Amino acid sequence: MDRRHVLTLMAAAAAGVAAGAVPELRHSGGHRPAHAAARRTPPPPPDPGFAPARSMRAATNPIHSLHELAPAAPPNAVALTIDDGPHPYWTPKVLDVLAEHDVHATFNMIGEQVPENTRLVQRIVAAGHQIADHTLTHPINLPKLPGPRIRQEIAEAHDRIAQAASAAPRFFRSPGGAWSQQVIEVATALQMICVDWGVDLRDWARPGVPHITADLEKAKPGDILLCHDGGGDRSQTVAALRTVIPALKQRGLTFVAL
Numbered sequence: 001m002d003r004r005h006v007l008t009l010m011a012a013a014a015a016g017v018a019a020g021a022v023p024e025l026r027h028s029g030g031h032r033p034a035h036a037a038a039r040r041t042p043p044p045p046p047d048p049g050f051a052p053a054r055s056m057r058a059a060t061n062p063i064h065s066l067h068e069l070a071p072a073a074p075p076n077a078v079a080l081t082i083d084d085g086p087h088p089y090w091t092p093k094v095l096d097v098l099a100e101h102d103v104h105a106t107f108n109m110i111g112e113q114v115p116e117n118t119r120l121v122q123r124i125v126a127a128g129h130q131i132a133d134h135t136l137t138h139p140i141n142l143p144k145l146p147g148p149r150i151r152q153e154i155a156e157a158h159d160r161i162a163q164a165a166s167a168a169p170r171f172f173r174s175p176g177g178a179w180s181q182q183v184i185e186v187a188t189a190l191q192m193i194c195v196d197w198g199v200d201l202r203d204w205a206r207p208g209v210p211h212i213t214a215d216l217e218k219a220k221p222g223d224i225l226l227c228h229d230g231g232g233d234r235s236q237t238v239a240a241l242r243t244v245i246p247a248l249k250q251r252g253l254t255f256v257a258l
Contacts, residue, residue: 060181060184061179061184061194062173062174062177062179062184062194062195062196063193063194063195063196063224064196064197064198064224065198065222065223065224066078066079066222066223066224066256066258067222069193069195069258070258073256074254074256075221076221076252076253076254077221077222077253077254077255077256078219078220078221078222078223078224078225078248078253078254078255078256079105079106079223079224079225079255079256079257079258080103080105080106080225080227080255081105081106081107081108081132081173081195081197081224081225081226081227081258082094082105082106082107082108082227082228082229083108083134083173083226083227083228083229083230083231084108084110084134084138084204084228084229084230084231085107085109085110085113085117085120085228085229085230086107086109086113086114086117086120086121086124086229086230087113087117087229087230087231087234088116088117088120090229090230090233090234090237090238091107091117091120091124091229091230092120092123093234093238094229094234094237094238094241095123095124095127095129097238097241097242097245098127098129098241098245099127100242101245101246101249103245103255104127104128104129104130104255104256104257105129105130105255105257106129106130106131106132106171106195106257106258107124107129107130107131107132107229108132108133108134108171108173109121109131109132109133109134109157109161109169110134110135110136110137110138110157110230111133111134111135111136111137111153111156111157111158111159111160111161112136112137112157112160113230114157114160114161114164115160115164117164118164121161121164121165122164122165122166124165125165125166125167128257129257130170130171130257130258131161131165131167131169132169132170132171132172132173132192132195132258133154133157133158133161133169133171133172133173133187133190133192134157134172134173134175135153135154135157135174135175136152136153136154136156136157136160137153138175139153139175140175140176140178141178142174142175142178142180142183143174143178143179143180143182143183147182150182150183150186151186154172154183154186154187154190155186155190158172158190158192168191169192170191170192170193170258171192171193171194171195171258172187172190172192172193172194172195173194173195173196173197174194174196177196177197179194179196195224195258196224197224197225197226198222198223198224198225199215199216199218199219199223199224199225199226200226201215201216201225201226201227201237201240202215203227203228203234203236203237203240204228204231204232206232206233206236207236208236209236209239209240209243212227212236212237212240213240213243213244216240216241216244216248217244217247217248219248219253221253224258227240227241
């Protein structure tokens with residue numbers, strides 16, 4: 001590289017600093033995994049007719065209702081969120097049910113499960129569903145972990161999902177709904193909005209199809225519903241969704257992704 005080239009690069013770098021360029025956030029722990037070596041994919045621009053109302057910079061608590069997140073959402077809308085995937089067997093079955101009833105949902109993904117299910121992640125995105133960060137390994141005690149580990153759990157999952165989906169996740173959900181100010185600050189620094197839920201179906205406990213169905217049927221406009229496509233046998237969840245989605249539509253409710 002000749003001297004003129006070096007000077008040109010130095011000038012370009014100085015211009016970037018003057019323009020307010022911010023260096024990329026780095027993972028804690030002294031190393032950056034190979035899967036995250038690529039530049040972080042920026043989040044897609046929000047739909048101007050359905051834009052989140054919450055300022056990420058000012059967030060101090062997670063979102064619990066759809067209209068708190070997006071007041072412009074249809075008044076009769078509910079948001080179905082699906083946690084703990086992607087799973088190579090159960091996620092496709094959930095996707096088939098959603099496609100059958102023309103419903104979009106939000107998939108909260110565990111980062112360590114993403115690389116081996118890249119095509120499945122791409123199928124989720126191609127079908128018009130939303131993707132979200134659900135940490136790297138799903139630690140239920142996330143707020144009690146050391147700061148570097150909290151950041152690793154959130155940031156590495158973010159990067160794995162972004163690389164597989166070619167789009168960065170815009171939302172974050174803490175496992176078990178365990179939140180702290182530090183958890184929220186780390187997610188916010190990665191340009192994600194923290195989202196909890198309003199209705200927990202507890203389908204992970206496999207209480208039976210009638211129980212899951214009954215809880216789903218209680219959905220009201222603005223509810224954020226929580227169910228699962230990973231973490232175990234999800235046959236009860238699939239059966240309940242197949243029955244309840246058309247029933248809720250018959251009641252006049254509409255499903256939206258976050």
